[in-house]
Amino acid sequence: MERAVINNRLENNIFSQMRLETSEDHKLIVPERALDRDLRRPFAPAGMSTQMIVGATQDSDLELITVSEQLYKNFDLKRVFFSAYVPLNEDAALPAKGSAVPLLREHRLYQADWLLRYYGFSASELLSPERPNFNEAIDPKCDWAVRHLDVFPVEVNTAPADVLIRVPGIGPKSLERIFRARRYGGLTFDALKKMGVVLKRARYFITCGGKMMDRIPIEERFIVNRLTDVDRREVYNFSDRTTYRQMSIFDYGLEAAGR
Amino acid sequence: MTVFVCEDSLESMLTCIYDAWYSRLGHDNVRLQVAPVEQLNMFDRYVHVEADINKAMAVADAVNVKISPAFYSEVVFALGANEPDALDTVYRVLVLGFRLGAGVLDAYGFNAVARFKAIRIRFGREVSSFIEFARFNRLGDVFVSHIEPKSRVLLPVCEHFSDRMPSEYWIIIDDVHREAAVHPINSRYYIRKISDEEFERLRTTEDYEDSFTAMWRAYFEHIAIEERNNPACQLNHFAKWKRKHVTEFI
Helix, strand or coil: CCHHHHHHHCCCCHHHHHHHHCCCHHHHHCCHHHHHCCCCCCCCCCCCEEEEEECCCCCCHHHHHHHHHHHHHHHCCCEEEEEECCCCCCCCCCCCCCCCCCHHHHHHHHHHHHHHHHCCCCHHHHCECCECCCCCCCCHHHHHHHHCCCCCCEECCCCCHHHHCCCCCCCHHHHHHHHHHHCCCCCCHHHHHHHCCCHHHHCCCEEECCECCCCCCCCHHHHHHHHHHHHHHHHHHHHCCCCCCCCCCCCCHHHHHHC | CEEEEECCCHHHHHHHHHHHHHCCCCHHHEEEEECCCCCCCCCCEEEECCCCHHHHHHHHHHHHHHHCHHHHHHHHHHHHCCCCCHHHHHHHHHHHHHHHCHHHHHCCCCHHHHHHHHHHHHHHHHHHHHHHHCCCEEECCEEEEEECCCCCCHHHHHHHHHHHCCCCEEEEEECCCCEEEEECCCCCCEEEECCHHHHHHHHHHHHCCCHHHHHHHHHHHHHCCHHHCCHHHHHHHCCHHHHCCCHHHC
8 A cells, every 4th residue: 555545544543643743664574454544533441541651663752752642632541641761672673682771861851741641731742843852860840840940930929830831840749839838928948848849949930929939040050950959869869770789798798719 | 834744646636735725724735745754844734634534524625626637637546646746736736726716837937837738748648558558468358457547547548448348347456556457348437546465366367468469479489570679769668667578579
């Protein structure tokens, strides 16, 4: 069958939308017969989910989260799961056995997935064709915030919900608590801390009663350095899988003594 | 400062609140504490409170009627939490609640409220972890589970399972607080204290392994993916003290 005919038939097909995003790789993955099926069938009432394997192909993060966003919007998917590719078999088209498992990338994709579902972000805000992959050193929300320092700092006591939810360190739960507490008077940094706002991230982006927590320059490089420091441990845990251990006398001492 | 000391049970804690309130010493001059008192202060006066069902009911009714039933259930959960200052914090929150109404639980500006919420959240987390990690063992027709929580999580845990398994006989035993929730088939469960003798008998149920035990352990061993092995993360989600009766970790 001609490619054009298939594409025509697949006008509303899920794979065709993916095809718009990426060209070559999906020919490898999507079996030809799958293209013949109409996937706009009624979906399961409890909700559908899907899984994407990260790192098996050359897809960028932008492609992955754009497809996820479309799946959420057009197909009412409940969840998109990401799974770092663990090589088990030898295959020329796949990463070699023993290559590193991209766990940190998977983690960043999940963080972005949450931003899409609960924080009102869109995929195009988080990444662009010029920067198709997530910054490994800081999380996507902080990354977005430091690139939009014109919006910040925001006043916690007056800011609307859609602005506050974009502040790193404030999530849906602490947002709800902030809004409930605002009816009972002004908030302080102390109260925010008790509400579960992560001040080690939020302190660079908010004011309470017109004042920031510390006297700091609102400057991209400065804030990025500080936030990188906050995330350092997490990144290290993901990227460094060596397990160091105490040397033991049995490692070679006993054998040497026996000789 | 007068310190009112009571036993670790809901009834006696509510009685303690009643006595402290009607002692007319002023809210700032009383403190409430659960026995045993580890360190006595030199200038404090200690008053031991005996549980009294009428006083406890008076407090419960007052909170339910004058504040709100939802507020009361929050209070009960917070009193069940394993925190040294839970009782005193509840007292402070009740003082605010009677003055300002149920909405006071949103006002984080009050230190008592902030602390109350922290206690309540920790309690809620403990509840959800024991809902997730209660492991049942089948003995004839009855499913038996042992848990060893720090807080009194039996009530909310049972609420969950009575919804989940309404048509089974099951029993959940809290080994720390010596309480058991018994669920007869297709009817409402009840919670009762268990005596030492009953406790010893119930403990023998743990020696028994049903047909799924070995299978579950084998599944747990083999489902793991080597590359994703992350003991630190596992400890974060499932602390060692919660693993005491969990089949795959015994």
